[in-house]
Amino acid sequence: MLQKALGCLFVFGIAPVGIGGLWTKGIGQKREKILNLYLAGFLSELAVFQLIAVPVMVKEVYGMNLLVYLTTAVFAVLAATGFIWTLLRERDLRKQTGRNEDVNQQQAGQAQACSLRKSTISGTGNGARNRIRRTAVQNPERLLFWLLFLASVGYQMYMAFAYASFDGDDAYYVVQSVLADQTGVLNRIRPYTGLSTDLDIRHALATLPLWIAYVARMTGIHATIVAHTLLPLIFIPLTYYVFVQIGRKLFSDGSVKLPIFLTLVSIMQIWGNISIYTNETFFLTRTWQGKSVLANLILLVELWLMLELCAREKNRERQEETGSQLPYWLLLAVNHIAAAMMTSMGAFLTAMLFGITALVAAIRYRSWSILWKTALCCIPNVIYLALLLVL
DSSP: OHHHHHHHHIIIIIHHHHHHGGGTTTTTOSGGGHHHHHHHHHHHHHHHHHHHHHHHHHHOTTOHHHHHHHHHHHHHHHHHHHHHHHHHHHHHHHHHHHHHHHHHHHHHHHHHHHHHHHHHHHTTHHHHHHHHHHHHHHHHHHHHHHHHHHHHHHHHHHHHHHSOOOOGGGGTHHHHHHHHHHHOOOSOBOTTTOOBOOOOHHHHTSOHHHHHHHHHHHHOOOHHHIIIIIHHHHHHHHHHHHHHHHHHHHOTTOSTHHHHHHHHHHHHHHTOOSSTTSHHHHHHHSTTSHHHHIIIIIHHHHHHHHHHHHHHHHTGGGHHHHOOSHHHHHHHHHHHHHHHHHOTTHHHHHHHHHHHHHHHHHHHHTOTHHHHHHHHHTHHHHHHHHHHHHO
């Protein structure tokens, strides 16, 4: 039990939070964006594992122990570095806040006094009271939809945990995780027969089954239970958090539209099992498979980053207010590496999707620098596709 708790704490807590601390100066410059840091840290964790797992798998047949040792060491170093970086930045922010606190209080007091005088003279106090009443009327509605959305997400997580579904592809992907965990062999045993075989490059370079085996080895939980029971509790809320970020970009007025949008999305996910091939079916019944993670998490992150980068490109003259674009471009490259980890088509699909978007954005905003930045972010995709041809 202690190993399970400590393993889960490290893989899903300490490692992504610590690695996310390395992004503090970028996408997490505000304290309320802690979940952004966790998302960035989790994607970085997957990308780092992909970079370690591929060479170990190609060079070592019985490489599971080496993979576990290397991955854990790298995660620990990156997490420790992230925590130290976050503490140092937090200390600098507190010093800066202390120096500016008196000035801000004086400015706020002057602004409040000026506002009161204007409202008294011009008679706009009634308008302000009306706005307050409208906000008070809207708040219950917003709260209701937020509660419906959270209840829907909680219901989906409960069903995924308590009623694990069966899928025929488990005979290949989950068995690969079980074999790697129990025998230490990396993708050299045919799951259907148990006989030895050559390295299947088409499936082997997508190392999500090996990551599941790594989680199983770290936690002491059987790889099948990790896939069917544990991973949905991570991927489902992360996916909906990305939906929240997309909704905030689409409905930035702070109205009730955002929770309505999220509630409709969650309802569509629940009732979307009209075929075994729908996105919703993969999301809730095959959550642990790489193609499901690609379609429901990785491509959603790609869409969110598109919206963020386009918004910053549109307001690039106000870069000091909106923040630098560099962290989002780096996160895009990390997301592309994570896409290659999910399925052999992941690198191709993400490169094509963002390449087309970058071309449209370059024409729309008359900024050709978008194209060479996109090309740099797609270098991992090119390398991965080249490995598929060479190995």
